[in-house]
Amino acid sequence: MLTRAHEPLPDPGRLFGDLHLAGRTTVVAAVSGGGDSLALLLLFQAYLARLAAPPALVAVTVDHRLRPGSGAEAEAVARLCAARGIAHRTVAWRARRPASGLQAAARAARHALLAEAAGAAGTDLVLTGHTADDQAETVAMRAGRGGGRGMAGIAPATLYDGRVWFVRPLLGTRRVALRRVLQAHGVAWHDDPSNRDPAFERARLRAALDEPAIAARLTEARQAAAARRGLNRSAAALIDAAAARVAPGLLRVDPAALAGEAETAVHALRLLLAVAGGRDQLADLARTRALAARLAAGPCRATLSRALVVRRREGVFLLREARGLPAVPLGADPVVWDGRYRIARREAEIPPAGGDAATIAALGRVPVPAAAIGDGAPAALARAAMAAEPALWRGGVCLGPTAGRAAVACTPVTGPWVRHLPAFDLGPAAALARLVGAPEPPASPWRGHIEPLA
Structure with missing residues (x-):
């Protein structure tokens, strides 16, 4: 449902109250000059004003230098920040542009530049302005690609490169409500023309999603996220109880555990395959189910996701197969x-x-x-x-x-989450880290749970 003019503006205490700021001296807000990120900046500044000893706020604008006016947009953000007493810096993407996959490359560059800026500011926390509308669009796109674990949508927090949290406090807030925040403060915003360009999948979905469709997609995301967390908890418990590193690069799993509850066992096997094979994606679900059935039937030998899997009397063993090893x-x-x-x-x-x-x-x-x-x-x-x-x-x-x-x-390291660890997956990531001797991921920046109040 659209937020109407008589409804109250978003409450900063509700949006940010469960964010763990103790011990953090600085927080970075990613501000592009678009409506969502500008509203994030104003709302978070208002929240910090309520605290007795707030961390410093630093706004960072990434200039991708993809459009002629991008520099002017960054300068406009800098002027707004100066007027409101907020520290600001602009970082530019200067690397060579790829011939294809420009949006993906720009997104990767943005993450790297923001993480670098966070390190320079002495913080591990970067706030971004992703909204409930973004969530609905993301779930719709993933549904079009077959659904699966991705139906949980955008995570409320994602650990980047094992060191910086990208946090999304506005995932439960509609875009129209954020525009009202800007209007109330008399702040103008810039709309990126690519958001309306039908050449891009997200822009096409944004134009097509009506209010009932958005509400349905948001419900799907909540339900899928709850299911993903539940499956992750049970798979992490299985790994902790039944898996061990018995030699350098060699994992052993109790066959009885993999023959247990089917969904949990298959998910745990997918996780173990990814870590043993060093893959950044989980193994194909159908092929993993077939492998689990073979393992349950008795001794066998198979490869999947660059991992060699051997079922013997002593257990199920996983190791990196001897091909494609880099120098x-x-x-x-x-x-x-x-x-x-x-x-x-x-x-x-x-x-x-x-x-x-x-x-x-x-x-x-x-x-x-x-x-x-x-x-x-x-x-x-x-x-x-x-x-x-x-x-x-x-x-x-x-x-x-x-x-x-x-x-x-x-x-x-734990293969699937070397670069990005969604908060949904903290449980299995920690279990696999314990298994292979990797550093365990830090706790979620959301106090007491992994997501903000809706």
Whole structure:
């Protein structure tokens, strides 16, 4: 239902009251100059004014430099912020534009630039102006692509690169209500012309969605999010109880657990496959169900999502299959190797041998110390798993595994969430981090639950 003129404006206390700000000295608000983000800025400033010791507010505008007027729009935001006593900075996307997938590239650049700006401001919190209308449009787009887990829509918070939370306090607020906030403050806003360009899928859906359709999509999103959280909780409990790392790169799962409640077992298997194979997407649902049936039937061997899965008497084992393992230069900046490890050079310089720079590549077949093999881990599988682990190479010579080397920082990561971790998935992400020895994700910035009040 559209917000009518006599209805009260959105309440900042309701929008931001459950946001955990204690211990945070600064919060970044992403402000493009559009109506949604400008309203976010005004509402959050009003909320901070109610606090006894509020964090500093920094507005950051990303200038994608895709339209001639983008610089002027950023300057308009800067003037508004100066008039309201808000710190502001503009960051520009200066990288070379791709020949295709421009919108996706711009979105990735925006996230990276905002995360960088948050780091410079000394915070891990970036607020964005996504609305209930955006949520309805997103769910409609995902429904057109087959639905699935994506029907939960936009998460109320997403952890970016393991270090910065992108938080969306306005997901329960309609766009028309935010326009009324701007009108009440006498603030003009800019409408991006691409929002009305039928060349873009979101613009077409925005024009097509009427009020009943928006309400239906928002209901779908709430129900799907609740179902996703519930399934994640049960899958995380299964992983904690039934899975173990029994050798470097080798996971063991109790077959009885995978033969249990079908939906939970299949989801847990999809998660384990993604981590073992270093994939950023979960394995195909239909193929995982078929694999689960094979595992329940008895001993077997299969590959899926770059993972080798072996059912033996001792258990179900998962490891990285021996193909497509990358070789990448070792530098001071961290790189995610094979979707399974974040690796960087610790020392300022690792001297080259004969002019050859150091690289990270798979270890290959080497003897595995007995102390590295846990109880019930078949030696042959432990050797195969170890062969796919990262090692330091230089001049065509393997210098040994990266694990434990003083010169190299090597930290496991959980494949599906290396770059983006939706708050929906915090439970299984933490369970898988415990399993592989990765750092556990930080708690959600929403106090007591993972989403703001609707």
